[in-house]
Amino acid sequence: MADVVRFASMGTRVELHRFGAGDDDALTAAQRAIEAVDDALTIHRPSATTALNERLMAGQGAAIDDALLFDALVAIEELHALTLGLFDPAADRRFGPAGWSGIAFDRNTARIEVSQSVALDFGGFGKGFALDRACAVLRAKGVVSACLSAGESSIAVVGEHPLGGGWPFAIAHPLRPDEILVELELTDESVSISSTVGAGTNAPERAAMIRPTDASIVSAPRCTVAVDRLGAHAEAMSTALLVANEDRVERLLNGDWTRRFLFDFPRGAAIPINQPG
Template sequence: MAVPIPTDVERFMAMGTRIELHRFGAAGADDALLAARRAIEAVDDALTIHRPSATTALNERLLAGETAPVDDPVLFDALVAIDAVHEATFGLFDPAADRRFAVAGWRGIIFDRAAARLCATTPVAFDFGGFGKGFALDRAGAVLRAAGIVSACLSAGESSIAVIGEHPLGGGWPFAVPHPSDPDDSLVQVELIDQSLSISATVGAGTAAPDRAAMLRPDDRAVITAPRCAVAVARTGALAEAMSTALLVADPERADRLIDQDRANRFLFDLPCATARASSARMALQ
């Protein structure tokens, strides 16, 4: 007779989407999921632009051409992470890219980490978008690991997923990315162990404001309107989110370069025919 695996779940709304935190096994502190929820809510409070926050205060100073102190530790850590993933994506991920301004945002920002302050050569404003979800899952995952959790699955709106350890039945956590026009088909199937998954697309919910960073190529400010879907797997949610966004807006040459760096974990599909730019995507479905 099979022994049931202890499970626990925390469901709530944050960052404009449904969050689910699933814990498996008896290990770990009993209040770990609640602590992870608090970590996600702290990211939401710091990075949101839809109500007063540390980010809206930062944006007001930067738009006014003033030096902006970064007093919030969560926002500071997010900016440190952005500095790293901006470089890793050839500058294609830029949460300050905005068609209203003539220059891509992050390139015009001076980030003084020692003094914890920003200044910009031109008006800029941050919109963390999907990056915020991946960053929040990273912080929640860190809380769970510190509490002794060895198997968990964290989801933010189903397009941002992070897993801790192996599946409770052993091996990787299997995920299939559905085809947006055919629910019986999938674009790609992946298995995760201690990794994060991000899905970005130019079709479907969340694409109503294309002028901001998620669908804007930073260097030439081209808005990407062709039907596309990008999938990225990485060790952190922050990198996975940045990479899926970068793939979505990339020109063909840079898309190929990004995919070639990690062909098993980066995929770009042109819809509705869902032809993968990377051969590894086709192989994963065989």
């Protein structure tokens, strides 16, 4: 049996493909899990995150009552450290370079305190985090083979490919879509692709990538790919690699040449080629 659901969430198009075993309502339940994350983490309509941001932007602390938001903050705290501070959902040009380091999150009391105005924007992390929760739901519903996509830059797979072995993916060159940057096989893993160039980078709702160290906009033409057991981790790593300088790139790649990739492009080639002219 193979079935699929497609819906809009997390500001993009989400597809959930299930193959073989699993409860009939597995995909519906996975969709609900993703939508719940969207409801909690979105900053584009009223949510637990926008309520929190109102207080943070006023320089005030807040209790975290929403369980999903709390879990997300726990994950972010870990990922901020894991990425040497380069994954930073509080990086914001309006407030300078303080970012997440200006936030004190106490998971024991579920409170967040700030030393100055900040605001959270979960961006790609939210997609990975949502896919993780959807994968957990699918597994709980007996699904052994599934592929989940959030906008095709965030992919998660459950189990093996329905024909056996890993799920094969070919990451397209962002400037020359007919060329392949790298091919990967995933099993019970997630992949995140981040890019400063290529299709969609000028889309109206796409926020500029901010370098947390100085709150500057990252404009160098670069594409990064990160694979991890967890989608949230993959998203944080691909984002960190995108903004990292040479020294930190080395440390982030950490010799893992099969699961983390960074592609720098000459500036002259950094013209999106899918536009006319």
